[in-house]
Each structure stands twice: as structure tokens, then as C-alpha cells.
Amino acid sequence: MLVKFLARWAQQTDLFIRDQQIVPKPSLWRYMENTDKNYYEVVHENVMRDLHLANLRKANKYLVASEVLTDTLAKQGYDTKFLPPMFTEKLGQLRKIGPVLDYCLVGHMREGKNVELVIEAFIELYKRGSKAKITFYGGSEERLAELQNQYDLPPTIHFKGIVNEVPYHLHQCYLSASYTELFANACVEALNQGLLALLSDVEIAHRFYAS
Numbered sequence: 261m262l263v264k265f266l267a268r269w270a271q272q273t274d275l276f277i278r279d280q281q282i283v284p285k286p287s288l289w290r291y292m293e294n295t296d297k298n299y300y301e302v303v304h305e306n307v308m309r310d311l312h313l314a315n316l317r318k319a320n321k322y323l324v325a326s327e328v329l330t331d332t333l334a335k336q337g338y339d340t341k342f343l344p345p346m347f348t349e350k351l352g353q354l355r356k357i358g359p360v361l362d363y364c365l366v367g368h369m370r371e372g373k374n375v376e377l378v379i380e381a382f383i384e385l386y387k388r389g390s391k392a393k394i395t396f397y398g399g400s401e402e403r404l405a406e407l408q409n410q411y412d413l414p415p416t417i418h419f420k421g422i423v424n425e426v427p428y429h430l431h432q433c434y435l436s437a438s439y440t441e442l443f444a445n446a447c448v449e450a451l452n453q454g455l456l457a458l459l460s461d462v463e464i465a466h467r468f469y470a471s
Contacts (some may be wrong), residue, residue, distance in 0.1 A: 348452040366446035369399030374437040386414035428453035441465035
């Protein structure tokens, strides 16, 4: 249906961007190549973890959400351009921070974010008498209920759920224990607000920002 629609309505001046590069679409690929359309697919996960499952093609053009991965894939022979998935509108201000006791974690709270490790760490800190606290932003109601039922949470751990805008300015440090990050949008936002960052030592985004 999509190819039939494009065959009727698409113009040579149009730009086509497909988000899910991992799902094969042979008929769409053939159409874009046979009609010489300006077509890109977006890479926004670390495909280098298993390149064989990424369904990348040398015939395609890719917009990649990481400077590091853009260069890595280009060296493998892929046609890549870096496209940051977000940007900051103004430079952040330097802040004097310390002692660091107020943390935030921002994300969808699913497995890849490794939030259980963070919760268990702050439970242990509370047991040892620390005043360190953390606020979690994001996550579905079902996921948050699952986490809250899984632990006996101390008063230093708070879940805010999905918010229109994360109030980074209320916190001192952005924390991420993610298993992998490609661009780390929330980290960029937090750094722009002048927060410190305590990050997992993972490939691409976190190591790149540290350098």
C-alpha cells in the first residue's frame, strides 16, 4: 500500500526518512532505488553490538544519532550522516555544586536503563544513614507500579512518572546506569542545565562525553 501511494504522489524533490531501519522493507528499498528518491533510514541504537541483526545495507543512506557511530559505520563502508536527535537552545550556566545529595534519573525505566541497580544502591545508602536522594522521571504507570511493589522504598526515592518538562534545575546530579546509550538525550539536557553527571561506563555516548 505504501509503495502504491508513493508511486502516485511522491515527487523527486521530496525527502523520505524511515525511522525503523532494523525492519527489512525490500519493496520500499527497490522503489526508492529504482526511482532515485532522496531516502534515508535512521539508526538510533548501537547496531555494532550485533551488526548481523541490524539489517544495514550498503545501498541505503543512513542518518545516525551519534557522532561516534556515524564514523564507525562509515569506516565499514556505509553511507552515513550524523543527525542529533535533540539540541539545546541556550548554553547552560556554570554552577557550584556540593555536597552532591540530590540526583535524578530520566528515561522509560525499561530493562536497558538498569534502574533496579540504582534503586538498590539508594536503598543501601539510606540504610547507611546517607541523606542522598533520587527522583525518577518517566516510565509508564504499570512499570512504576511494578518497581514500587518490588521494593520497600525509603523516603529518599521518588517516582514522578511522565512529566511535560523535567525540572533539572531542582537537582544537582544526573544519574544513568544504562547498559547502552547512543546519544543520551536526557544527559545532554541535564549537562546543559549545569548538572554533574554520574554515568555507567558504556560505549558510545557516555564514554564520548567523558572524553
